[in-house]
Amino acid sequence: MRKLLIIAIFCLTYNWAYGQQSVKRSNQWVDIAATAGSSQGSVAASYVHTWKVGKRKKIEAGLGARFITMFGEKINYTTAPARLARTNATPFLIVFAGQKFENWDTLTVQRPLVNSLNLSLNFGYNFNSRWSAIFNIDLLGFSFGKKTAAIFTSNGITRTEPGAKPTNFNVLLTGDLDYGSLNSEYSVKYKLNNRWAIRAVYQFLFTEYKTSTIKQTAPDGTKVERFRNKANNFGAAVSYNL
Numbered sequence: 001m002r003k004l005l006i007i008a009i010f011c012l013t014y015n016w017a018y019g020q021q022s023v024k025r026s027n028q029w030v031d032i033a034a035t036a037g038s039s040q041g042s043v044a045a046s047y048v049h050t051w052k053v054g055k056r057k058k059i060e061a062g063l064g065a066r067f068i069t070m071f072g073e074k075i076n077y078t079t080a081p082a083r084l085a086r087t088n089a090t091p092f093l094i095v096f097a098g099q100k101f102e103n104w105d106t107l108t109v110q111r112p113l114v115n116s117l118n119l120s121l122n123f124g125y126n127f128n129s130r131w132s133a134i135f136n137i138d139l140l141g142f143s144f145g146k147k148t149a150a151i152f153t154s155n156g157i158t159r160t161e162p163g164a165k166p167t168n169f170n171v172l173l174t175g176d177l178d179y180g181s182l183n184s185e186y187s188v189k190y191k192l193n194n195r196w197a198i199r200a201v202y203q204f205l206f207t208e209y210k211t212s213t214i215k216q217t218a219p220d221g222t223k224v225e226r227f228r229n230k231a232n233n234f235g236a237a238v239s240y241n242l
Contacts, residue, residue, distance in 0.1 A: 026052065027052070030048075030239070032046075032238050039072050048064035077109060077208070077227035077228055078227060080228040081218075087099070110151075115143060116180075117141050123136070137183075141170045145166040147162075187199040196238070201234065210227075
């Protein structure tokens with residue numbers, strides 16, 4: 001009787017564990033990432049919730065929240081509005097448009113520090129139980145940071161901007177139509193065990209600054225105060241599965 005009871009308990013426990021595993025259709029994790037590039041770096045903390053889709057449940061898609069701090073020294077920001085920076089400002093097609101270098105002015109921010117909290121869109125593909133590929137991109141949110149000194153350069157003439165500050169509102173509109181500071185990542189993830197994982201990260205990071213006293217005068221006479229930096233950075237991340 002005692003042996004039968006032990007066997008019954010074992011079978012029930014096994015069936016419950018197997019059933020829990022088979023019905024798990026979503027993943028949640030928290031993540032810390034650090035990247036570095038030319039004269040700048042970033043640190044990001046994220047929470048992500050994805051759902052498994054497809055017949056084999058290898059594809060994952062979901063949403064997350066990410067807080068990122070970008071910092072650097074003497075970073076060049078160039079004219080941001082798409083109608084001035086690109087030859088074509090049509091959504092999505094703008095990615096393939098040429099650059100209008102003749103319209104670019106430069107804002108060199110001496111010590112940029114941009115903090116952003118954004119909603120992110122996340123995708124993943126699981127090659128097997130250990131390896132996966134991940135892509136994520138910020139959708140919308142807000143940024144903040146202290147005012148800092150900058151050097152504005154237009155037609156070879158430089159002037160001092162005493163109060164440059166990060167653009168506050170962030171929204172993904174594709175390419176140079178984007179507004180504010182947005183982060184995207186391509187990464188390869190390796191699961192160390194059921195809880196911990198590491199990622200190798202390639203980051204494409206937009207950050208934006210606005211001038212407060214000096215404005216660029218566009219060819220059509222409008223005043224421009226938004227300037228953008230695009231950074232290609234590399235780094236690593238550590239993830240914890242919830």
